[in-house]
Amino acid sequence: MTRKIKIYLVGVFLGCLLLTVLPKPFGTSRKNARPSAGQGHGIYPMTMTDGYERDVSLKSAPGRIISLAPSVTEILYAIGVEERLVANTKFDLYPPEAKNIYKIGDMRHPNLEMMVQLRPGLVLGTVLSPASLYERMEAAGLTAVALAHSDWEGVLADIGTVGKLAGVPGEALRAISELREKRDRILEKINFQRHKPVQRVALLYDLEKLYSAGSGSWVGDLIELCHAENIAAGLPSAWPQLSLEGFLKSDPQIVILAVGEGVAARQTATRAIHDLEKDAVWKQINAVRNGRVVMVSKSYFDVPGPRMVNALEEVARAIHPEAFSAQSGQVP
Numbered sequence: 001m002t003r004k005i006k007i008y009l010v011g012v013f014l015g016c017l018l019l020t021v022l023p024k025p026f027g028t029s030r031k032n033a034r035p036s037a038g039q040g041h042g043i044y045p046m047t048m049t050d051g052y053e054r055d056v057s058l059k060s061a062p063g064r065i066i067s068l069a070p071s072v073t074e075i076l077y078a079i080g081v082e083e084r085l086v087a088n089t090k091f092d093l094y095p096p097e098a099k100n101i102y103k104i105g106d107m108r109h110p111n112l113e114m115m116v117q118l119r120p121g122l123v124l125g126t127v128l129s130p131a132s133l134y135e136r137m138e139a140a141g142l143t144a145v146a147l148a149h150s151d152w153e154g155v156l157a158d159i160g161t162v163g164k165l166a167g168v169p170g171e172a173l174r175a176i177s178e179l180r181e182k183r184d185r186i187l188e189k190i191n192f193q194r195h196k197p198v199q200r201v202a203l204l205y206d207l208e209k210l211y212s213a214g215s216g217s218w219v220g221d222l223i224e225l226c227h228a229e230n231i232a233a234g235l236p237s238a239w240p241q242l243s244l245e246g247f248l249k250s251d252p253q254i255v256i257l258a259v260g261e262g263v264a265a266r267q268t269a270t271r272a273i274h275d276l277e278k279d280a281v282w283k284q285i286n287a288v289r290n291g292r293v294v295m296v297s298k299s300y301f302d303v304p305g306p307r308m309v310n311a312l313e314e315v316a317r318a319i320h321p322e323a324f325s326a327q328s329g330q331v332p
Helices: 002-022 070-078 095-100 113-119 130-141 152-166 170-189 191-195 216-223 244-250 263-276 298-302 306-321
Strands: 048-049 055-058 064-067 085-087 122-126 146-149 200-202 228-230 254-259 293-297
Touching: 048 152, 064 070, 070 095, 070 122, 070 152, 113 130, 122 130, 122 152, 130 146, 146 152, 152 170, 152 216, 170 191, 170 306, 191 200, 200 216, 200 244, 216 228, 216 306, 254 263, 254 298, 254 306, 263 293, 293 298, 293 306, 298 306
Parallel strands: 064 085, 064 122, 122 146, 200 228, 200 254, 254 293
Antiparallel strands: 048 055
């Protein structure tokens, strides 16, 4: 062996030894790292019962996922598997990147032929899509799961389910933990209101047909979490349509009106609220007489998922504005 080769080998050995003792560079810590979209850490094969009481089995982590609901899309982004999302519906608008995903129609009438051609390992939807659609997807050879999306805790459970199905249960638990922490910070902010009289609240999606949220709905839960009485709680449906007679009888002290995005939508709603004060019927309602008809962002109240904590804060602000004064600050 020549002298040059010996020097070279000694140099390689010393270099390797140096790498083992030097501290690792910043950014290589796994503490805050998230699994890549291609990783799967679940236990397969797995079988679960979905929102339609169907037993669905997965042999392995799905590499390609189709979303049939905006809520599912938001959950997939929240748990870091958005790179596996190959298609969603035309109503999936958040986060903004979701608008650029291939569209397969809407949640009730998706293009089944296109879905089959995309070869998804999993189709994730909700019970807002009819049971017959899941039967058709199963007949076409697609593995599809319907999430129930019921109350607040039910939505959190669905996030956990999506994480397990996608093979990233740890990321789902992280997302759930963050939502619980944000919820607790909001509720702590209004905790001092417990000793005050409970206020009657109505949450409306419009001022004409009076669609609302009752018991068993995640939106209805928000009102109860904020120490208030939901006037729609005693109705048989989780998403009832109130009668004007019943609405007047309940006489809500606060009306929370979910309004669409954009300046034009808010201006239209502002004019409509102003007109209520001159309406012979509406001006009898406590909330209208006392100027307690409050606008909130409808996008938060349409989609059960990671942003439902934003909806909780808007409800808390509407019911207990004094807890969110400039001196109190905003919930982080």
